[in-house]
Amino acid sequence: MIKLRFFIFLSAIFLVVSLLPPGAGAQDSLHIDIFGPGEERINVFIAPPKDLQSEVLFDPELGSRIYDGLQSNLGLLPFLTRVDPGHILGGPGVEGVRGRDIDFRKFNLSRVDLLLTIGLEQHARGPGSVEIRAFEVFDQRMILGRAYDLQDMDQVPLMLRRFCAELMDYLTGSGDFFRSRLAFERKQNGNKDIWSVTPQGTDLTRLTDLRGITLSPAWSPDGSRIAFTLMRDDRHHLGIWDLEKGEEQVFSMPGNTVISPAFSPEGRLALSLDPMGRPDIYWLDGDYGVDETIMEHWAIDVSPSFDASGTKMAFASGRLGNPHIFVHDFDKGRVQRVSYEGRYNTNPSISPEGDFVAFTRQTPDGHRIFVADLETGREKQISFGPGNDEDPAFAPDGYFVAFSSNRSGDYRLYLTTRNGDEPRQIPTGEGNAKAPAWGLERDF
């Protein structure tokens, strides 16, 4: 986080930053509907980095880190297909990084839709300047160009996330996947603490050190706080980790349980407490005191999840004898049942648009992730094990879904999409990792 303050972002000093609407006739050639059936593909190719001052790369390490990082980031986008450098007729190289120096025909013939170039300029101090450009090959048109002045090699991942966020903005309308950060539980030495990592697997950071069991992290909408359950000294507590202070506060709650905190889009905190002798869902006030009841029932009510408008809350309830998924509509004052199949449906995560709910269903083969369409009532299984797939969480773009799975033996975090694309593991180190929660990076 601190890095952000040191990072000098020279946006388009000399590059024409083209985020202008694409010209008539050429428009939509490289736009992807991520809410479509997930069958569209764009072929992408990243040209080898070029030194802007000489024929030979002054610092090959910087070049390869940027190249590999871009490959890795773009490799996480299921709608991009990487074109093998060996398949580029006439070789993968470019004469220069600017449009006028590129022979687009060879890339066009090689079925490349999207071409990226990397230009480097070495500085006396620090790694130097980096220029990254993205071109639509067919139209021979630059769609995005950015220059960055790096003070430190460690800034490469952040630079690439920023570039990729803008590229994804252009391609899909939402680049929040690259502006997000995941909080999750990580188990080490019998304790569980809250850690964070980018969805791209960089900047793994420990946030709490509470010598207890911390569970169910949830980001505030502004990314300034993480609420979580803390079990310590024979009691449940509400923990609030504060980004500004870099430390946590611990609050006692009435009753015996503090389960599944979740922020509404307005920043109100909801969670399941049992002051009435049963787990119900309550709003807390600004000082983390109990404000009012949202969901009161004799049965278990846990795991609230809010859409971006704050009008819908998905939750899990045992009111039918077994846990099922429901959606409470605040405007209509109505509770809609979402899951009908199976006997154990939990872990709801409602999409920001409020149109889908991802949840975990216990099947004979273990837990699997399903996505229910609230309009049609149709369900789609998006994870297939083996082992248990749990804790689905919709990304702010409503496209990616993070979840935890013990398919490799231990619990690890994975990324898929609402379409059920091939899961990609997010590196989190040793120890079980569970309960991923998306937050938007502050001051990104």
Add this chain to the structure above:
Amino acid sequence: MKNRTVVLLALLLGLIMFAGTGCGKRAVEAPADPAVEELTEEERARLEEERLKEEMRRQALEERRLQEERMERERDAVDAEARIQEAMEEITANRIHFAFDSYELTADARSTLQKISEHMKRFDELRLVIEGHTDERGTAEYNLALGERRARAAYEFLVLLGVSSDRLQIISYGEERPLVDESNESAWAKNRRADFKVLD
């Protein structure tokens, strides 16, 4: 023959006493006999000695009685301590088990709680934490709620049996603290439980 002897001896004793009385009066009037005085001094010392010895014995006996009483009290106290220790061990050795996704108390669980309530009523100073646990098959947040339901079922039964609610505390650990860290039916059955911990 024996009677005559006793009578004679009695008469003789009577004569001696009469003669003695006469002598006594004279002795009072006569100047003090140093030998007699010396004897009296010795006698006094002996008596004093005897008195001291008696006092010491009395004191010792008293000490011993006190000590024995104290030891008796200590013995009682040790027994109480031992008994409470035993009760605590029995309480914590007990655990009750549940069916999958259920917090219903079985007949076994109820009889276990009955035993625990007896200990609780015998020793007013005991306070309990009831820990609710689940197996790993559910999911974490719902399991936390289920663990609460299990601990609360035990809590409510103990309160019905007459244990004051302010001596009982509940915590759910959900699936976070399995008894057996394995993934099979037998481990799951053991892990679906409520444990009892005595608070210090």
